[in-house]
Amino acid sequence: MKFPKVIRTYCPRCNAHTVHSVSVYHHGKRRSLAEGQRRYERKCKGYGSSRKPKQKRFAKITKKVTVKLQCRTCGYIQLRTIGRLKRFELVEVKK
Numbered sequence: 001m002k003f004p005k006v007i008r009t010y011c012p013r014c015n016a017h018t019v020h021s022v023s024v025y026h027h028g029k030r031r032s033l034a035e036g037q038r039r040y041e042r043k044c045k046g047y048g049s050s051r052k053p054k055q056k057r058f059a060k061i062t063k064k065v066t067v068k069l070q071c072r073t074c075g076y077i078q079l080r081t082i083g084r085l086k087r088f089e090l091v092e093v094k095k
Contacts, residue, residue, distance in 0.1 A: 001085050004093045009069065013076040022090060025066040025079055062086055 003022065011018045030037055062084040070077050082088070 001082075001087065002089050002091045003067070003082075005090045006093070007069070011071040011074065011076055012078070013074050014071060018074075019072045020069040021072060023068045023070070024088065024090070025068040060084070 005022050006019060007022055008017055008019050010016070011020070032038075065082045065085050065088045067080050067082055068077060069080060
């Protein structure tokens with residue numbers, strides 16, 4: 001899917017439709033000392049380092065793409081999930 005690098009959409013902080021710059025969201029590195037991560041590692045200990053048996057066949061071959069929208073007037077960042085896509089590409093829109 002081709003998606004524009006700049007879109008005009010609603011900004012909750014400006015309370016108006018403004019121009020937003022678009023980029024693909026990538027999650028950060030997990031903190032090993034965070035409480036949730038320690039809880040997850042404790043849960044994983046029981047079944048050979050995974051909490052459930054490994055799945056043999058995988059039905060899903062795509063990931064859900066999350067887009068990061070940043071308002072150009074106030075700098076407010078909002079995330080928007082687009083859905084499952086095999087290919088995602090940001091393109092310049094010619095006018």
